Amino acid sequence: MLVDTGCSRSIAHVSCCKAWKKGIVSMTTVSGEDWQCEETGIVRLQLSDGAFTTVRVSCDCSEASCFEFIFGMDGIKALRGVTVDARNGVRFGVEKSEFFAAANTVVAVDERDFSATYDPVTNSWTAAWKWSEGKEPDVLKNQVES
Structure with missing residues (x-):
């Protein structure tokens, strides 16, 4: 899993999608290259406390990605934020975070x-x-x- 605050939409390997359908989604990578996903789908994102939401994602069926799931800002917002601590621990949601x-x-x-x-x-x-x-x-x- 990769948490990418520079990515507006989450991307999942097609094996993570509950149901997917054909539909070209064009994106631009951080290096400025054009990249396309050929499917879109729905994934369920669930916190350890049981709270969950669903997010529409672009599905990647290629083996080029090193990640099964890339959390974009849509997933981060749906889970009410993300906190990365000094030990690189990642926690979604804000129920136990104080700022x-x-x-x-x-x-x-x-x-x-x-x-x-x-x-x-x-x-x-x-x-x-x-x-x-x-x-x-x-x-x-x-x-x-x-």
Whole structure:
């Protein structure tokens, strides 16, 4: 198995596909070469906790690949992410992973419309909006600018 965050779609050897059908899928390899799979199929991806999902993959029936399965970003997203630890251990899903940022000193951000300060003693951030004319509106009227 190869975990490839540079690959948008997962690729499975045809022996891993539950059912596959003919259909040319063209891809570009990292070296810039054109490459084609002649089949597509469905695979079931299952975590050790039993959670699973299915992903449509390109099926490779050639012997050129050294991997039975290449996890692309579609499979990684379907399993809610991937973590690679310092010992190259790979874990899919985030149910047991914790991610955070911390600092030993006060960190301050001061922008045109907000400010934020990180306090290392309480390990927390405080944010404040800078309202026009110095007072917050009764109702926010957000707009998407085009």
